[in-house]
Amino acid sequence: MSPSKKNKKVSASVAIDYSSFADKCVEELKVLQDNLTNEYDLDWYENWFYNHATGLLTFSTGDKELNFRYFDVGSYSERSKTWKWSWDNTSTPDEIKEKTQLVRSFGERSNFPKLITGQFESNEAESWEFAAIATKLSNGIGVYRPVNDKQLMIFLVITEFVDNETAKNIKDRYVKCSTHEYRRRAFVCRHLNATTKVGFEEAFETVEGMELLEDDDFQAWCNECEAVRLQEGEWNDKSMAFARIKVVCEKCYFEMKALNLNTDI
Numbered sequence: 001m002s003p004s005k006k007n008k009k010v011s012a013s014v015a016i017d018y019s020s021f022a023d024k025c026v027e028e029l030k031v032l033q034d035n036l037t038n039e040y041d042l043d044w045y046e047n048w049f050y051n052h053a054t055g056l057l058t059f060s061t062g063d064k065e066l067n068f069r070y071f072d073v074g075s076y077s078e079r080s081k082t083w084k085w086s087w088d089n090t091s092t093p094d095e096i097k098e099k100t101q102l103v104r105s106f107g108e109r110s111n112f113p114k115l116i117t118g119q120f121e122s123n124e125a126e127s128w129e130f131a132a133i134a135t136k137l138s139n140g141i142g143v144y145r146p147v148n149d150k151q152l153m154i155f156l157v158i159t160e161f162v163d164n165e166t167a168k169n170i171k172d173r174y175v176k177c178s179t180h181e182y183r184r185r186a187f188v189c190r191h192l193n194a195t196t197k198v199g200f201e202e203a204f205e206t207v208e209g210m211e212l213l214e215d216d217d218f219q220a221w222c223n224e225c226e227a228v229r230l231q232e233g234e235w236n237d238k239s240m241a242f243a244r245i246k247v248v249c250e251k252c253y254f255e256m257k258a259l260n261l262n263t264d265i
């Protein structure tokens with residue numbers, strides 16, 4: 001075989017036509033959507049709620065709940081008639097959009113401009129194509145398009161079912177802060193606050209956004225509490241009663257840490 005022939009064969013096998021690929025993904029998504037709706041009886045649920053912090057999409061009726069993990073693909077704006085991939089959206093948290101990198105790198109390999117351009121003119125039908133492609137590349141089980149804003153359509157790829165106990169464990173680790181919305185929970189003594197330095201002792205060395213083990217939580221207390229703890233020799237009823245631990249959000253925790261330790265957040 002001559003080298004030129006060989007090269008030709010390789011390039012031919014790599015090249016895929018964008019629109020036939022997108023069509024195939026849309027067809028596959030239709031089947032997935034039917035399966036999802038039937039298997040989980042999605043139409044039965046009255047309410048839906050998605051939370052970028054926990055990464056959970058929850059359907060509910062009364063106290064009956066159904067949870068899935070999801071990621072945010074992107075959004076279509078009816079106002080500007082543009083599609084925006086979530087990786088191009090600075091307001092979308094990293095954890096909830098990192099899977100769209102699969103689409104982007106596939107787009108780079110295949111030379112599909114629409115999969116590698118952050119924002120461009122588009123339409124609703126094409127937005128479904130993007131969601132279908134993202135589903136295909138991430139092995140998703142379906143797409144959910146929450147209808148909360150007619151001007152901005154958000155597309156979520158559902159990646160897996162989560163049983164109620166696991167979902168509760170995940171949700172328990174988050175709090176809704178009045179300033180920072182949903183964040184991981186953290187524990188601090190009653191004396192720690194956002195304005196006055198009172199010292200900052202931690203259960204272990206922490207950095208914001210770090211991964212925590214199942215049993216670990218962010219925990220901090222002030223100098224006074226540390227004195228009582230050392231006097232008692234441990235965290236016991238007396239030192240705990242003095243500290244009166246409260247729950248704050250992760251962001252508040254690291255703001256208190258920065259204030260007390262004079263570091264930048």
Ligand SMILES: [Zn+2]
Pocket residue numbers: 189190191192221222223224225226243
């Ligand atoms: Zn304290």
Ligand SMILES: [Zn+2]
Pocket residue numbers: 177178179180181183248249250251252253
């Ligand atoms: Zn907060």
